[in-house]
Amino acid sequence: MSRRVVRQSKFRHVFGQPVKADQMYEDIRVSKVTWDSGFCAVNPKFVAIIVESGGGGAFMVLPLHKTGRVDKNIPLVTGHTAPVLDIDWCPHNDNVIASASEDTTVMVWQIPDYIPTRNMTEPVVTLEGHSKRVGILTWHPTARNILLSAGGDNVLILWNVGTGEALLTLDDLHSDLIYNVCWNSNGSLLVTTCKDKRLRIIDPRKRLVVAKNFEEPIALQEMDTSNGVLLPFYDPDSSIVYLCGKGDSSIRYFEITDEAPYVHYLSTYSSKEPQRGMGYMPKRGLDVSKCEIARFYKLHERKCEPITMTVPRKSDLFQDDLYPDTPGPEPALEADEWLSGKDAEPVLISLRDGYVPVKNRELKVTKKNILDSRPPIGPRRSQSTCDTNFSHSAFEELLEEIKSLRQTVQAHEKRISDLENKLCQFTNGTD
Template sequence: MSRRVVRQSKFRHVFGQAAKANQAYEDIRVSKVTWDSSFCAVNPKFVAIIVEAGGGGAFMVLPLSKTGRVDKNFPLVTGHTAPVLDIDWCPHNDNVIASASEDTTVMVWQIPDYVPMRNMTEPVVTLEGHSKRVGILTWHPTARNVLLSAGGDNLVILWNVGTGEMLLRLDEVHTDLIYNACWNRNGSLLVTTCKDKHVRVIDPRKQQVVAEKSKPHQGARPVRAIFMADGKIFTTGFSKMSERQLALWDLKSFEEPIALQEMDTSNGVLLPFYDPDSSIVYLCGKGDSSIRYFEITDEPPYVHYLSTYSSKEPQRGMGFMPKRGLDVSKCEIARFFKLHERKCEPIAMTVPRKSDLFQDDLYPDTPGPEPALEADEWLSGKDAEPILVSLRDGYVPVKNRELKVVRKNVLDNRPPLGPGRSQSSSDTNFSRLTLEELLEEIRVLRQAVQAQEKRISELEHKLGQFTNGTD
C-alpha cells in the first residue's frame, strides 16, 4: 500500500533568478521616506520608482528596455510639492499612472512612449479632497478610470479620473490611520487595515462594513490584508512577541483564521503580492534580503510554503509585474523589481520545464487591459468580472492611449433665478449668447494649446534622437 508523502504541485520547484548586471537599473536615488509603501510600480511598458528630490516630491519613469546606468539628469515627474508616498499604474492604460503625496493631493499623469527631454510638471488631472497626506492608491480592477485614495485624515475617497470628480467618500468607517486597501477580483468589495487594529471588508457603494475582525494579529505593528480570488482574505502582521505572522481567513467564519503561521522576528512589515492565476502569495519584507512564496489551496493546511529567494542586499521597495508582462517562453510565472539603495534589480520567478511549447497549465487566461465597466455603471451597482486575454502568443502592449478628462460644466448646475433677481428675456438671451461664445473661444484656444504641446513633444523626441546619434 503506497502512501503519498510529498504534496503534488506544479509550483513546487519555482526558483528565483536575478537579472544580469547589464539588465538592472543603476544609479537611482531611491526615496528615503519612512512609509510602508512599495516605492515601485511596474507594467508591461514601464518601471516607476519614487526617488529623492529637493524641494518637493518626484518619481522616475523608465522604459523597461532602458537598463544600465541611469543619467543623473534623467527627466523626473515632479508635480508634487512634498514627498511622493505611493504610485500605481492604471490597469486599463499602460501610459497612465497615479501618484499620492504628503502635499494632500493625488495626481494622474500621462506618460509618453518616448523619453521626454525635461521634467514633467503638469498632470492630466489633480484630485483634491484629502486634508492630510495621502499614502495609499489603488485602481479599480474592472471599472474604467475609478481610483481609490486613502490618507492620514482616515478618509477613503473614490474618484472618477475621467471627470476629475469625487464619486464616493467613506469618512465614518475608519477611526485611525489606514494601513492598506485592496479590491476583490471584480471590485465589488474592499478590504482595509487600520491602526485601530481592525480589518474591515467594505461595500463602498453602500458605504457599509459587511465584515469586521478586531486584532487579526495581536502585535502592535501594522497589518496588511489582500483578497484571494475565491473571496478569502490573506493577512500579514505581528504576534505579541513581535514575531511576523501570516494568516488566511474565510469571511463566512471571520472569528478564527483557517490558517496561521509564524515566520521570524524581523521588524520589517511584510508586503504581500498575490498572483490569482497560480494562487501564490509572495511576501517581501522592508529591509529583508529575501522573498518567500506560498501556495494557497483548498486543502489543509491551506497555506503551503514553497521556497525562498535570497540575495545579499536588503530591499527598500518592490514592484510586481502584471501577468501579461511576463515572458511565457521561459515559463516565467512572476517578476519582481527589487529596489536597493542605488539600484533596481529585476528578479524572475520561473518553473523549470524543458519543453519550449506554451504551458497551458501555467498560463490560464489573465486580466487584460480592457475595462469591463464604465465608472457610472459600477457606481449604479453593476459588477463584472475582468475581461481576460490569452498569453499563448505573448502579450504586446497597446500603443499610447490618451487619457481624456471631461469635466462637467458647473454652469449647468447653477440655481434658478429667484423672484428678486429676475431678468428680461432679452438680457437672458444676450447673456447665454455671450457665454456660449466665450466657451467656444476657450475650447478653440485649448485645442490650439494641445496641438502646440504635441508638436513640441514630437520635436523634443526628434531632437533626442539626433542628440543620441540614432539618426
C-alpha cells in the same frame, strides 16, 4: 515502516534568480521617506520609482528596455509640493499612472512612449479631497477610470478620473490609520487593514462593512519573523503568496490550497542587499517562453534589480497550466455602470502568443462646469459688453489651439530625443 508522502504541486520547484548585471537599473536615488508602500510600480511598458527630489516630490519613469546606468539628469515626473508616498499604474492604460503625496493631493499623469527632454510638471488631473497626506492608491480592476485613495485622515475616496470628481467618500468606517487596501477580482468589494488591528471587508457602494471580526482562523502559520514591513503579493493563477519585507533581503513564497493545512511553504529567495521597496509585474508582462510566473523589481539604495520566478520545464511549448487566460488592458465597465450597481468579471486575454503592449492612448478628462449649477454673483453685464455665444466659441478655439500646440511640442520633443540618441551613437562610434 512509514513512508513520507511528498505533496504533489507543479509549483514545488519554483526558483528565483536575479537578471544579469547589464539588465539592472543603476545609479538611482531611491526615496528615503519613511512609508510602507513599495516605492515602485511596473507594467509591460515602464518601471516607475519614487526618488529623492529637492523642493517637493518626484518619481522617475523608465522604459523597461532602458537598463544600465541612469543619467543623473534624466527628466522626472514632478508636480507635488511634498514627498510622493505611493504610485500605481492604471490597469487599463499602460501610459497612465497615479501618484499620492504628503501634500494631500492625488495626481494622474499621461506618460509618453518616448523619454521626454524635460521634467513633467503638469498632470492630466489633480484630485483634491483629503485633509491629510495620501499614502495609498489602487485602481479598480474592471471599471474604467475609477481610482481609490486612502489618507492619513482615515478616509477612503473613490474618484472618477475621467471627470476629476469624487464618486464616493467613505469617512466613517475606520477609527484609525489605514494600512492597506485591496479590491477583489471584480471590484465589488474591497478589504482594508487598519492600525486598530481589524480587517474589514467593505461594500463601497453601500458604504457598509460586511465583515470585520475574524476570531477563528482556519489556519495559523508563522510566515515571517523580521521586524520590517511586509509587502504581500498574491497571484490568483498559481495561488502563491509572495512576502517581501522592507529592510529584509529575502522573498518568501507560500502556496494556498483548499485543503488543510491550507498554507504550504515553498521556498525563499535570498540576496545580499536589503530591499527598500518592491514592484510586481502584472501577468501579461511576463516572458511565457521561459515559464516565468512572477517578476519583481527590487529596490536597493542605488539600483533597481529585476528578479524572476520560474517553474522548471523541459518542453519549449506554451504551458497552458501555468498561463490560464489573464486580465487584459480592456475595462469591463464604465465608471457610471459600476456606480449604479453593475458588476463584471475582468476581460481576459490569452498569453499563448505573448502580450504586445498597445500604443499610447490619451486619457481624456471632461470636467463639469461648476458655473452651470451656480447663480451669477453681482450685477449682470449687458449683452454689448460680453457676448456669451462669442465667448464660448472663442474659448473652444483657444482649447483647440492649445491642444495643437501641445501635440507640436510633443512631436518636437520626440524628434530632439531621437536626434540626441543618434548623436550619442555616432559619438560612440567615432571613439
